[in-house]
Amino acid sequence: MFISVIPGVKMPYGHSFFDYQVTEGTAHIGDLIMVPFRQKKIPALISNISPVSDYADKVISISQVQKIIKFPEILPSICLKTAQFSLVSPATMLNAWLRKIPKKLPDQEPHVLPRNLHWPKNEPRHQKFYLANRYLGDHGLIQTALKQQANGRVLIITPWQSRVAYLQSRLNCPGLTSKTADGAAWKIWNDFLANPHGVLIATRLGAWLCSCADIVIMDEPENDDYKQDELTPRYDARTIIEITKQENPALRVIEIGTTPSLNVLKSGQLPATEPLEPDMNIQAFSSAGRSAISSLTAATYLEMQNASADGRKIRVLHAVGGSRGRIRCADCDWFLTCERCGTGMNNYTQYAQCKKCNAKTPLPASCPNCQGSNFSKSMIGCDELQKQAQKNFPDADIKVMDLHDWSTASTPAASLLIITELAFIGGWTEDIRKKERLVTAFRRIAAQAVNTRSRLIVQGHEALLDQCPSWLTPDGLLKVWKQEWQDRDSFHFPPAHQLIKLIVINRQQDLTDTIKQTLNRPDWQINGPWPVENMTKTRNPRLIYHLLPPDYLTKEQVAEQVTCLVKLGIIDLDPIAFFC
Structure with missing residues (x-):
């Protein structure tokens, strides 16, 4: 044999x-x-x-x-x-x-996996729910997991490690993340396989275990963090689940999100979504409306006074880290850039830190251009905003958080939530996806406000603030998604069209002709190259090419046709970033 x-x-x-x-x-x-x-x-x-x-x-x-x-x-x-x-x-x-297999293996021959497929036959194999509260309620993730546990093994896939910890505390079950030690990870998924009715929570690295599950529950499937976009292999947990669903006709998949992704418009319509109706106050920036706290309007300051008097907790989302956003000379506009990657550096009071590669360097004593010493010409950062807020409201429970801290922190009930600049909450992203990321992030925060019965204050520029309330309604979301789809369609970007990203490393010459000859597909379009900017000097330079296949090709056919290009660089069939 x-x-x-x-x-x-x-x-x-x-x-x-x-x-x-x-x-x-x-x-x-x-x-x-x-x-x-x-x-x-x-x-x-x-x-x-x-x-x-x-x-x-x-x-x-x-x-x-x-x-x-x-x-x-x-x-x-x-x-x-x-x-x-x-x-x-x-x-x-x-x-x-x-990962790593333990050196000492059990002596006995491993058991054959027990299977138990008594799930209700009248329920669909694939269900999607878009809820204000993804965790609680009849269709919420926690109740769904408890109910489905009787029907077999339940695997919950969630995008962030902080979510794994939260769900573990509510479901009293094991969790699997990149921080889990190899030996512990081995034991966790072995125990999951040995239990015909177990529940396991994992980030994207545990998505392969859906081959052993009877029910897969996806938390916030619209989240980009399901895609491993930096390390090799570049896989997407959502793709693994889709492949498993094709291989295992008995597998049930339940998606529980807040915002339908742009991909759903391929079907021509938006699925049913719950309207989000937070207690919300919108504050446009104006020179006449400044307060004693930088980056906060007078109206927002008044809201903080009321919250402090009522004993409510205050949580502020401010996307700028450190003491100031940039180390910029107030006299000549010079600003400090990272020696490793060329990105502007944030001021962290004691040192400067690059927001891209996290490199640190001492703060300059003076401007190298004009010898000025005033570096206050930049937006205030989280650290300085925290100091000013605490100084003005010494008895209040105030926390100022950047995007990362906000995503991992829990939201106190009946608190005051403040977004200092709406335009920044989508995080760093390319222009083509900026609106999509912004709408998704805003709806997530609005849902937090609804679920915790908190008041939400949104600051920003008037043009954007006029639009954002409509994003919380089904009709408004459909309108903005249709506009996004039309824009992607006009410029031939996903999801309106297939686009394959080819990353060529350490080659400066234009390889367009080489790609065309190697691919040998006249109906494909090749765009580029574009250099990847702000890379660390220790990494080799990269060029980005976009390969546009004809629309009639399936994903499988596209994958087969681009295999000839593997030796030229890294190929990404489903990129979430297009120019880096």
Whole structure:
């Protein structure tokens, strides 16, 4: 008997299977076993079993296969298809999923996974809910998980580690994140497989375990953090779940979000969404409306006075970190840039820090251009805003947070929530996606205000403030999404059209002709190159190319046709950023 396995090690693209001959014992597709490989033993996933092999005269023979665990037979296929869409080898994909196998393995042969598929047959396989409160209520995530646990294994996928911790506290179940130690991670997903009615919460790195689940619940599926966009392999947890749904007809998928993604307009209509109706006050910036606290209007200051008098907690979202946004000379407009990547640096009182690569450097004593010492010509940062707010309201519970801290913090009930600048809450993103990210972020914060019965103060420029209330209604959301779709369609950007991003590293010459010749597809359009800006000096320069396939090609066909370009650089079939 010959077995074809996917080794659990990083390998170049193009390496798929390795064959071994099993002379004694049993083996099954989906078994994770130990095999000899380059003078050591490594884990490998059995993907095929055959009485013959094309490499019968070269294969290594194995007697009494050392089994680690029995996975479902669909896992090898899921691994292969995910690797195909990520343009990496299946071995690299499996290695990313498994992390490190413990050196000491159990002596007994691993059990076959128990299955229990008694879920109601009249319920649809794929359900989508868009709610103001994603966690509580009949269709909320917590109640759904508790109810579905009786129908089999429940895997909850959430975008952020802080969400994993919150859901663990509410559901009293294990969680899996990048901070989980390798040994602990091994035990967590082994226990999940051993329990026919368990619940496991994981970030995107645990999405492959949906092959072992009966019900998958996705928390906020519209969130970009489901995509691993920096490290290799560049996979998307949502794609893995979609592949698994195709491979396993019994799998149920339940999506619970707040805002339908722009992708839903492919169907021509927006799904039902709950209107968001927070207690909200909008404050436009004006020179006459300034207060004793920088970046806050007089009306917002009055709201803080009322909240402080009532004993309500105050939470301020301010997207600028440090003491000031930029170290900029007030006399000549010079500003300090990062020596590593060229990005402007934030003032953190004791030092300067790059907001892109986090490099630190001492603060300059004076401007190198004019020798001036006034560096106050920039927007106030979180640290300074916190000091000013606490000085004006010494007895109040006030916390000023940047975007990261806000996303990981819980919102106190009946508090005062303040957005200092609406335009900044979508985070850094390219112009083509700025409105989409802004609308999604604003609706998320509005939902927080509704769920905690908090008052929401929104500051910003009048043109944007006039639009934002409509984003909270189903009709207004549909209108802004249709406009976004038309803009993407006009400029041939996703999701209106397919776009493949090719990242070429350490090559300065224009490779457009080389790409066209290698691809050899006259119906494809090649745009670029564009240099990636603000990169650290320790990294090699990068160029970005956009490959536009004809609309009639499926994603599978596109993946197959671009494989010839793998040696030229990194290929991203489903980019969430287009120019970096």
